[in-house]
Amino acid sequence: MSQQLTVSNIYNNKFIERFLALIRNTTGLTENGTKTVASAAAIGIILLAWKQMKSSRKQAAFVGMPIPKGSRPLVGHLLALGPNLPNTFHKWHQELGPFFRFKLGTKDMIVLGTPEITQELLGTHGKYTSTRPSNLESHDFGQNNTRGVVTGLPHDKAWSTLRRLVLNALGTRSLKEKSDALCKEADEFVNQVANGKNVNPLQPLLRVSLNFILLTLFSTRTTSIHDPLYKNSIHIISSFMQLTDTKKFASVFIPILKIFDPLFGNKKKVVEFLVYTCKPFYDDLIEKGLNADGENLIKSLNEEFNHGKRGYYNNLYHPIHDMVIAGTDTTAVTITWGFLQISTRPDIQKKIQQEIDAFVSKNGRVPYFWERDEVPFMIATQRECFRLRPTTEFAVPHAAAEDFEWRGMLIPKDTWIMPNMIEAHINPEKYPNPEEFKPERFLDNTDTMGSSANRKVEDRDQFNFGWGRRVCVGSYLAETQMFNVWVRVLSRCDIVPSLDEKGNEVPATLETVEAISGLTVVSPAPFEIRFVPRSKKQ
């Protein structure tokens, strides 16, 4: 009869008996001591085997996923990326298909090149793919891991509440109430530039965007580019962008570089900047916003997270900072790229002006954003400009929240997921002859682009505001601003190329103006155009 297997009779097994004797003879331990050591060894062996099993599962990660050539130990594909990432990725998509994996140092990154694939991974599998890469969280204002909107975690209740409050403050009703103040910002922009002189519209547009954010958050605004509030805000935005440039966090991707962190590491500088520069700046703005008449976002945030108490705002800095950073240059840059594209297309401008003029002669004023059905060709042109020059090249990267399976492949936790915005918008199946500037392809749709983000992928007409649960919370504000500025500029001006010293036109186009990739936004290199008042056109 076979012996029953129990913990105590395990030691009666001949092989184990001999093993215990060996330990006793070599260590001089008692019988009980030997059994304890043997048990500990057995547990160790089991743990090791389990770890081995786990890591062999990890080795099976990404099996079947295309990967470009050129990966090197330690640095991964770093040396194969070349100076122009979108071009390299376009080449890799052509060689490898709609998705591929590459390695940046030791980090795995998946790039998604078609709307369908992106929807599948970031929409259908959103449960696993809606967090952000942990190293995007470069700081927390030194405050117990309070996160903002951009890096908050979807399973965190505070994040859902925050997102809801922000969406509410930047939504249809709220912005309709603020409409007059927002329209004035756009009027002021036209007053400033409508003089027929060469101008780079980006800087004055940055002030319009900043004022849109300051008004909705704190019921305040800057009065000119010389206003200290404007100067300090731009200082905060640009310093933060520079401090958090991916290159400064190379050791995140290439761990061996950590040895240089004490010399070149940036983390301490970021935290000092946030604590000593940003906090006092935001304290002033928060007080201003809480003392202001009427509703604004800071009042609802303080009510929700601090029960309306004054004086303690540690948990509000991060969400506020996110809005200022995410909302200012994105919209200004989008409008700038749009004006650049139509500055060489008087035919397109004329069609838009006919629509606006017809509305003005009927109503005595230009349309509001909610009357955009009256200017369908202008809306279609904005969409076409946005398609041909997306404002972000890879949106804001998502990350895998846990190991999960996709198309039979194991995607490990922390894999970065990057939707390739440029590739998605030149997909010939969705946009026939994608290289052609053709606003007509969007003519039948004046819905907001933000609402298009919630549709089925085949019904979406563009993807610039992102995907899935993390879709941009500021899309309605951005579109309102784009509309207000476009409609006012084109009702009063023609946008034409700049002039050189001899009076010759210098056309600026997507081909002549370099696209400069930033942390998330891709900005035009400095260029100039002119806004010539329509009645005074030579």
Ligand code: HEM
């Ligand atoms: C044309 C202008 C804009 C563009 C192209 C844009 C684009 C984007 C994109 C692509 C994302 C990432 C979505 C994803 O992860 O899939 C995003 C997220 C975000 N945007 Fe925008 N955005 C714009 C304007 C704004 C404005 C005006 C604000 C705020 C006032 C804003 C605030 C945010 C925030 C807070 C997030 C993070 C959302 C989250 O992680 O849940 N954006 N935006």
